[in-house]
Amino acid sequence: MTPKSWVESANGDTDFPIQNLPCGVFDAGRGPRCGVAIGDMILDMTEAELGFEPVLFAEPAWNRVMEAGPAKWLELREKLTEVLSDEGYRDKVEPHLVPQQGVTMHLPFRVAEYTDFYAGKHHATNVGTMFRGAENALPPNWLSIPIGYNGRASSVVVSGTPVHRPWGQIKGPDDDLPRFAPSRRFDIELEMGAVVGQPSQGMVSVVQADEMIFGYVLLNDWSARDIQAWEYQPLGPFQAKATATTISPWIVTRAALEPFRADAPPRERPVLPYLRQEGPGLYDIALEVGLAPEGGDETVIARTSMRELYWSAAQQLAHHASSGCPMRVGDLLGSGTISGPTQESRGSLLELSWGGKEPVEIGGGQTRSFIEDGDTLTLRGHARGDGYRIGFGACTGKVLPAAPLPDRARE
Numbered sequence: 001m002t003p004k005s006w007v008e009s010a011n012g013d014t015d016f017p018i019q020n021l022p023c024g025v026f027d028a029g030r031g032p033r034c035g036v037a038i039g040d041m042i043l044d045m046t047e048a049e050l051g052f053e054p055v056l057f058a059e060p061a062w063n064r065v066m067e068a069g070p071a072k073w074l075e076l077r078e079k080l081t082e083v084l085s086d087e088g089y090r091d092k093v094e095p096h097l098v099p100q101q102g103v104t105m106h107l108p109f110r111v112a113e114y115t116d117f118y119a120g121k122h123h124a125t126n127v128g129t130m131f132r133g134a135e136n137a138l139p140p141n142w143l144s145i146p147i148g149y150n151g152r153a154s155s156v157v158v159s160g161t162p163v164h165r166p167w168g169q170i171k172g173p174d175d176d177l178p179r180f181a182p183s184r185r186f187d188i189e190l191e192m193g194a195v196v197g198q199p200s201q202g203m204v205s206v207v208q209a210d211e212m213i214f215g216y217v218l219l220n221d222w223s224a225r226d227i228q229a230w231e232y233q234p235l236g237p238f239q240a241k242a243t244a245t246t247i248s249p250w251i252v253t254r255a256a257l258e259p260f261r262a263d264a265p266p267r268e269r270p271v272l273p274y275l276r277q278e279g280p281g282l283y284d285i286a287l288e289v290g291l292a293p294e295g296g297d298e299t300v301i302a303r304t305s306m307r308e309l310y311w312s313a314a315q316q317l318a319h320h321a322s323s324g325c326p327m328r329v330g331d332l333l334g335s336g337t338i339s340g341p342t343q344e345s346r347g348s349l350l351e352l353s354w355g356g357k358e359p360v361e362i363g364g365g366q367t368r369s370f371i372e373d374g375d376t377l378t379l380r381g382h383a384r385g386d387g388y389r390i391g392f393g394a395c396t397g398k399v400l401p402a403a404p405l406p407d408r409a410r411e
């Protein structure tokens with residue numbers, strides 16, 4: 001028997017049944033505050049007196065709950081499950097429910113630092129083939145190291161935030177010199193983000209790393225391919241990926257995803273002991289990307305699964321800490337683009353259109369090689385259980401034209 005909630009909308013077609021209970025920050029007109037989604041409602045955690053220390057919800061971010069540690073995370077989940085399923089709590093709790101419709105969502109946590117990995121083998125192979133040729137597609141270290149780069153926490157924005165097409169230095173293969181211009185190959189990357197909920201100082205095992213993860217979000221690593229192609233050697237992406245990184249508004253906790261644990265693909269090369277993971281490290285989360293042109297209907301342009309990743313977030317985190325790099329509460333780890341083996345399961349337009357050679361049909365007679373101004377890109381994800389689904393809510397962003405060039409940047 002699937003547990004039910006007295007919040008009726010939580011028992012129907014929803015991303016947020018009682019098995020989910022994701023953590024967000026909402027503003028219903030009285031300022032941003034912590035809330036938990038249930039059906040089409042949000043439980044206001046600053047007012048629902050559930051017996052937890054008020055300091056946990058004293059600021060509009062889930063960092064303090066994360067700092068309180070895994071025992072508190074479990075206690076909170078058990079309490080929420082109890083009060084939202086047991087009709088006896090209804091009179092006490094219902095006054096603190098707010099409709100999701102009409103609220104403004106904020107970032108669910110203060111992002112301490114942001115690191116982006118490159119853990120999808122199909123993606124790495126596709127991009128490597130386009131940038132360096134099929135013989136050198138996968139870098140020699142790729143099967144041994146969860147490769148990543150340090151990104152910018154300041155670039156992380158919540159779903160719904162518009163994104164301006166970036167300017168940047170671009171040099172095409174036939175250009176003698178680079179020019180400074182708006183990107184013409186602006187793209188998405190479909191990723192999962194792991195939210196680090198506990199700090200570390202020194203090395204951690206993969207098991208410890210897994211227990212440090214509070215939850216997951218959807219993540220869109222907006223990427224300017226023309227800027228990237230010119231700048232990325234030898235130190236990796238820089239301005240190509242610094243414009244914005246959009247995350248979904250709800251952190252789906254690791255506890256909610258536990259029933260959906262899934263094995264990573266078989267190792268193609270032995271993994272060093274500090275990166276070995278016993279048991280399933282991924283989750284069976286179906287993912288999709290939708291593209292809606294200005295004033296037009298959305299077309300789903302890609303469908304894939306988190307199971308296509310080669311390295312888990314726990315392995316990425318263990319590697320991140322392996323040099324002694326201190327990890328902080330609120331660190332965000334992007335998984336890397338998640339592409340599957342087929343054409344329609346590719347998690348970026350670069351791959352979907354194969355560098356612009358095979359434009360993607362989006363309905364209404366339109367095609368896309370890369371993003372056009374006015375396009376809205378939306379990531380969605382869910383794990384499907386028996387009679388319910390654990391969803392993340394939409395991770396969406398509309399692309400606006402490049403901002404006017406300041407006078408000082410003109411020639």
Ligand code: CA
Pocket residue numbers: 116117189191221334336337
């Ligand atoms: Ca990325």
